[in-house]
Amino acid sequence: FPVTIPHRRQTSSLSPMTQISWTFKYGAGAGTDFTTSVQSWSAFSGRRNYLDQYAGGRIAITIKNQTNLAANLTRGTIVWVEGPNAFGLYGKVNTIEFNDYPGNTGLSTATIVVEDALAQAGRVNLGEFAGYTTGLSTAQAVATNGYGYKVDVTANGTGSATVSGVTSYTGTMLNRLNLLTNSERGQMGAPLNGVWFSSRDSLLQTPTYTLTRNTQSTNQITYSDFRRIQAGDNFLNYAQVFEETSPGNIYGGANNDSITLWGRVGYSTNTLLTTASAGLSLAAWLANTQSDPTTLRYEVDFSTSNNANPAPLEALTYAVQTNASAVNLVYRVPGAGADTTVLAIMEGIQISATPAETRFTVYLSPQDYYQYFKLDSATFGILDTSRLGW
Numbered sequence: 001f002p003v004t005i006p007h008r009r010q011t012s013s014l015s016p017m018t019q020i021s022w023t024f025k026y027g028a029g030a031g032t033d034f035t036t037s038v039q040s041w042s043a044f045s046g047r048r049n050y051l052d053q054y055a056g057g058r059i060a061i062t063i064k065n066q067t068n069l070a071a072n073l074t075r076g077t078i079v080w081v082e083g084p085n086a087f088g089l090y091g092k093v094n095t096i097e098f099n100d101y102p103g104n105t106g107l108s109t110a111t112i113v114v115e116d117a118l119a120q121a122g123r124v125n126l127g128e129f130a131g132y133t134t135g136l137s138t139a140q141a142v143a144t145n146g147y148g149y150k151v152d153v154t155a156n157g158t159g160s161a162t163v164s165g166v167t168s169y170t171g172t173m174l175n176r177l178n179l180l181t182n183s184e185r186g187q188m189g190a191p192l193n194g195v196w197f198s199s200r201d202s203l204l205q206t207p208t209y210t211l212t213r214n215t216q217s218t219n220q221i222t223y224s225d226f227r228r229i230q231a232g233d234n235f236l237n238y239a240q241v242f243e244e245t246s247p248g249n250i251y252g253g254a255n256n257d258s259i260t261l262w263g264r265v266g267y268s269t270n271t272l273l274t275t276a277s278a279g280l281s282l283a284a285w286l287a288n289t290q291s292d293p294t295t296l297r298y299e300v301d302f303s304t305s306n307n308a309n310p311a312p313l314e315a316l317t318y319a320v321q322t323n324a325s326a327v328n329l330v331y332r333v334p335g336a337g338a339d340t341t342v343l344a345i346m347e348g349i350q351i352s353a354t355p356a357e358t359r360f361t362v363y364l365s366p367q368d369y370y371q372y373f374k375l376d377s378a379t380f381g382i383l384d385t386s387r388l389g390w
Helices: 117-121 137-141 173-184 256-262 276-289 311-321
Strands: 023-026 038-046 058-064 078-082 088-099 109-115 152-156 187-189 194-198 209-212 220-222 225-230 238-243 250-254 266-271 296-303 326-331 340-353 358-366
Touching: 038 187, 038 311, 058 078, 058 088, 088 117, 088 311, 117 173, 117 194, 137 152, 137 173, 137 194, 173 187, 173 194, 173 266, 209 311, 220 311, 225 326, 238 276, 250 276, 266 276, 311 340, 311 358, 326 358
Parallel strands: 152 194, 209 220, 209 326, 238 266
Antiparallel strands: 023 078, 038 058, 038 340, 058 109, 078 088, 088 109, 187 194, 225 296, 238 250, 296 358, 326 340, 340 358
16 A cells, blocks of 8 residues: 555565555445555554453554545444455454644544454343353453354364353453453454454464565565563463353462462452362463473564565464464574574564555563474374363
């Protein structure tokens, strides 16, 4: 955008480079194309950290507003951003910020803030909803479908956590989904117009893409920069798990070796788990998987300027939204004689774009945070590589 020419290349006033030909539409049905009015845009989808609660994703689109185009983009209007391979971002208008040129003699602009389905779920108060009966976390997540709340949830995987029911729930839909995610230790995404709720056993797929400093190939994306982040809030060796519907039920787990070495570092989370064994197992899992202060998480930057084929970059955006999130990350530690390759799980993606270039930042967790034992997996079903208690 805003001008597409053949072979998915566009021209910038500064320098020509590969670009993703993003298309912008609003309204019902096939929509109305407003691509030529877009000056720049940015978006975020997912979360940045494994321990973060989901707040929902947002798209900010700055348009030329000389003809008052923003009048067509009132609150609740459907807006979507789509790449040439039909992957993109979708949401509804929440906010419009006008920057009117005095006297309407210069360039007036408007910034349209669009919320994805997760953010919309945060504004849906369920008001004495009785559909949350005892069952698997995935079943509860989809329970609101068909009840008229206009935010549909799709389950990815069958789920592993049995969660408590409630005769009358009055909180927001997103609050309940976050509690279910805390119980399941999976992920959520927001492709198209709904929520994608992924069970923990659905996340550790065989990686499709490799992020590397080397030249791009079919399934290899070249990054411009990356950051390794150690310890911080992700380091903990003592965890408390609270059972939301029975406030007196608190389960603790500890890694005593780590506590002896580094001192006690605590963490607590609210869940909907129904049994003491499930609560204790989760607390022990959290305390053990995150008890090593040398464990790394990652932030990786890449763009269309150093990737000749933009299609994998576009596909990676959709992979975050649908939690198809396993990737290989290849990097060279300073002073090392060879590369290090790690399997990581994408948590979220940040996008910013102008007519010349689209930039991405992907937020990654080590696969250890999700490595629940899977006997039928060639990658994760090897004995002595995981903690079988959880």
